[in-house]
Amino acid sequence: MIALTLAEIAAAVNGRLVPGDGGAGPETLIDGESQTDSREVGPGHIFFARRGEETDGHRYAARAVDAGAALLVVEHEVDSRVPQIVVADSTDALGALATEVVRRIREAGDLTIVGITGSNGKTTTKNLVAAMAERTGPTVASAKSFNNEVGGPVTMLRVAPDTRTLIAEMGASAEGEIARLTAMAPPHIGVVLTVGLAHAGEFGGIETTFRTKSEMVRDLPASAIAVLNRDDPRVAQMAELTRAQVHWFGLGSEADVRATDVDTSADGTRFVIHADGASLPVHFRVLGEHHVMNALAAAAVGRALGIPLAEIVETLESATLAAPGRMEVLGGRDGVTIINDAYNASPDSMSAALRTLAQIRRPAGRSVAVLGAMSELGEYSIEEHRRVGLQAVRLRISELVVVGAEARQLHISAINEGAWDGESTFFPTQDEAFAYLTETLRADDTVLVKSSNAAGLQRLGDRLGEAYA
Structure with missing residues (x-):
């Protein structure tokens, strides 16, 4: 971050500056990174203590100071030896400071x-x-x-x-x-x-x-x-x-x-x-x-x-990789290719990934789609999971392995298509799916692992990649 005084930061976030015990005053310069996770704090950083649904960042303010934080932005005063700025909402304060810093850089x-x-x-x-x-x-x-x-x-x-x-x-x-x-x-x-x-x-x-x-x-x-x-x-x-x-x-x-x-x-x-x-x-x-x-x-x-x-x-x-967990090619032993694309999933990206699987399957091997739930679809969830199951059938995917109760509609949709010569298997847990796949995958198979991040199949993709490295 550009260097700003404590007074300038307090003004930018509309907060009240509380001096610490180290002699820092309003004109003390701060230029460290901003963090909301105390585990990421380093020397000179600013720690924004946010209230979340499951925890309260104020509980970790002391840990942030021990890690080297030079300034705390808090919603109520905490016991601290470094300066703190008290604001109405720490998340709003984070945005306000970003707005001010970007404005200054743009102008200068x-x-x-x-x-x-x-x-x-x-x-x-x-x-x-x-x-x-x-x-x-x-x-x-x-x-x-x-x-x-x-x-x-x-x-x-x-x-x-x-x-x-x-x-x-x-x-x-x-x-x-x-x-x-x-x-x-x-x-x-x-x-x-x-x-x-x-x-x-x-x-x-x-x-x-x-x-x-x-x-x-x-x-x-x-x-x-x-x-x-x-x-x-x-x-x-x-x-x-x-x-x-x-x-x-x-x-x-x-x-x-x-x-x-x-x-x-x-x-x-x-x-x-x-x-x-x-x-x-x-x-x-x-x-x-x-x-x-x-x-x-x-x-x-x-x-x-x-x-x-x-x-x-x-x-x-x-460029060789979109991002970790996105169409990441792993494996290789016995010609088995693992495509780990389980960082995120939507109906559109699930459809695109299945088309890719069908396109790149080796002639001597099978196409195996290991699919988990797509999150945050609300009222569209059942219909969109059903549609993906149908698409797997129509693309002639050799085998569908569905993981997790929230994705079960994929499995039901696929097995209800009588014209399909492939098969679908459902497993409640990743461990069960992993055991099944390591027993049944064949040489030259191409395997897609795809789900929303919340379904957690990225780890399953990594495990399969390690198993077939």
Whole structure:
């Protein structure tokens, strides 16, 4: 973080400064990272003590101080030897400090802010954009999937005076949350990838999802750029809602950045990228045809940042993994390939992963889909799990292994399809599924492990990868 005095921080968060025992005064400078987890605190950091549903960060304030915290932001005074700022709400204070820091950097330097949202693909696209932006100068990007009211400002507070690009992944579980994040760090380039059923249960329906995702571009000024998915009808509608210049990406001829000749195999996807009258072949080693759209979105941002198409292609070709737990290729013994894609799942990403499994199966082996529940679908849950089961049948997946009671509808849907020559097996627990799979997998089998993070199948994918390493 840029250096601010204790007085400046207190003013930014509308808090009351309480001096500590070490002689720090209002003019003492603080420039450490901001943390909400005491286990992540290091020397000079700021610890924001938040109240959560299951715990209270104030209980860990002493641990944060012992780890080296130079400042506490709290909702009530705690016994501490370091300064503390008392605020009404620590989460709001975190956002307020991020807003002030970003404002100062924007006014003093040459900072470009890229905001990325969508029902699927945010983290993959963010990682690709970050790799491109690093070609132009120091870059700050969200760690992992830090995209909410906490992770967003924590990322923003990492900007420094020499930061050239800030890439903020912006997620939401309710209306207004993306607008809140964009107010903290107003994007110069706003990207919307998809509008799908991910989190639809929390949002209350697809139309609410549309309104929420469109918050990314509604408030962009005319000088900004909206990077929109031309192939997603709902995202395409957002062109009518923004004053910004619209740059399209997609597979169709109307896109400014598009792909043709898409060919998916076990070593990634090959396609030809077209932009600004130029065309170049790409070997994108991130597994799954659906990631081509993320690559195109990132390329559109790279183009807006002024990066030549040849350098954009170099960046895409250097990427080998979307993110840990996303289409991660493991295994290899006896030709058994494990694809661990269990970090997250929505109906759209589940469908895309199953298509990839069907496309890359070795002729001598089987396709095995190990599937868990898709979370946060609300009233759509039963129907969408049923639909995925039907798709597995129609794609002629050799075997379906369903794990966990919340995913049982997948199993029921598949076994009710009499024309299928494959089979489906249900297991209540991961341990049972692991034991079954290690006994029954054959040479050259290709195995997809896919679920929402809450279902916990990422660990199952890792165990299978280790077993067949």
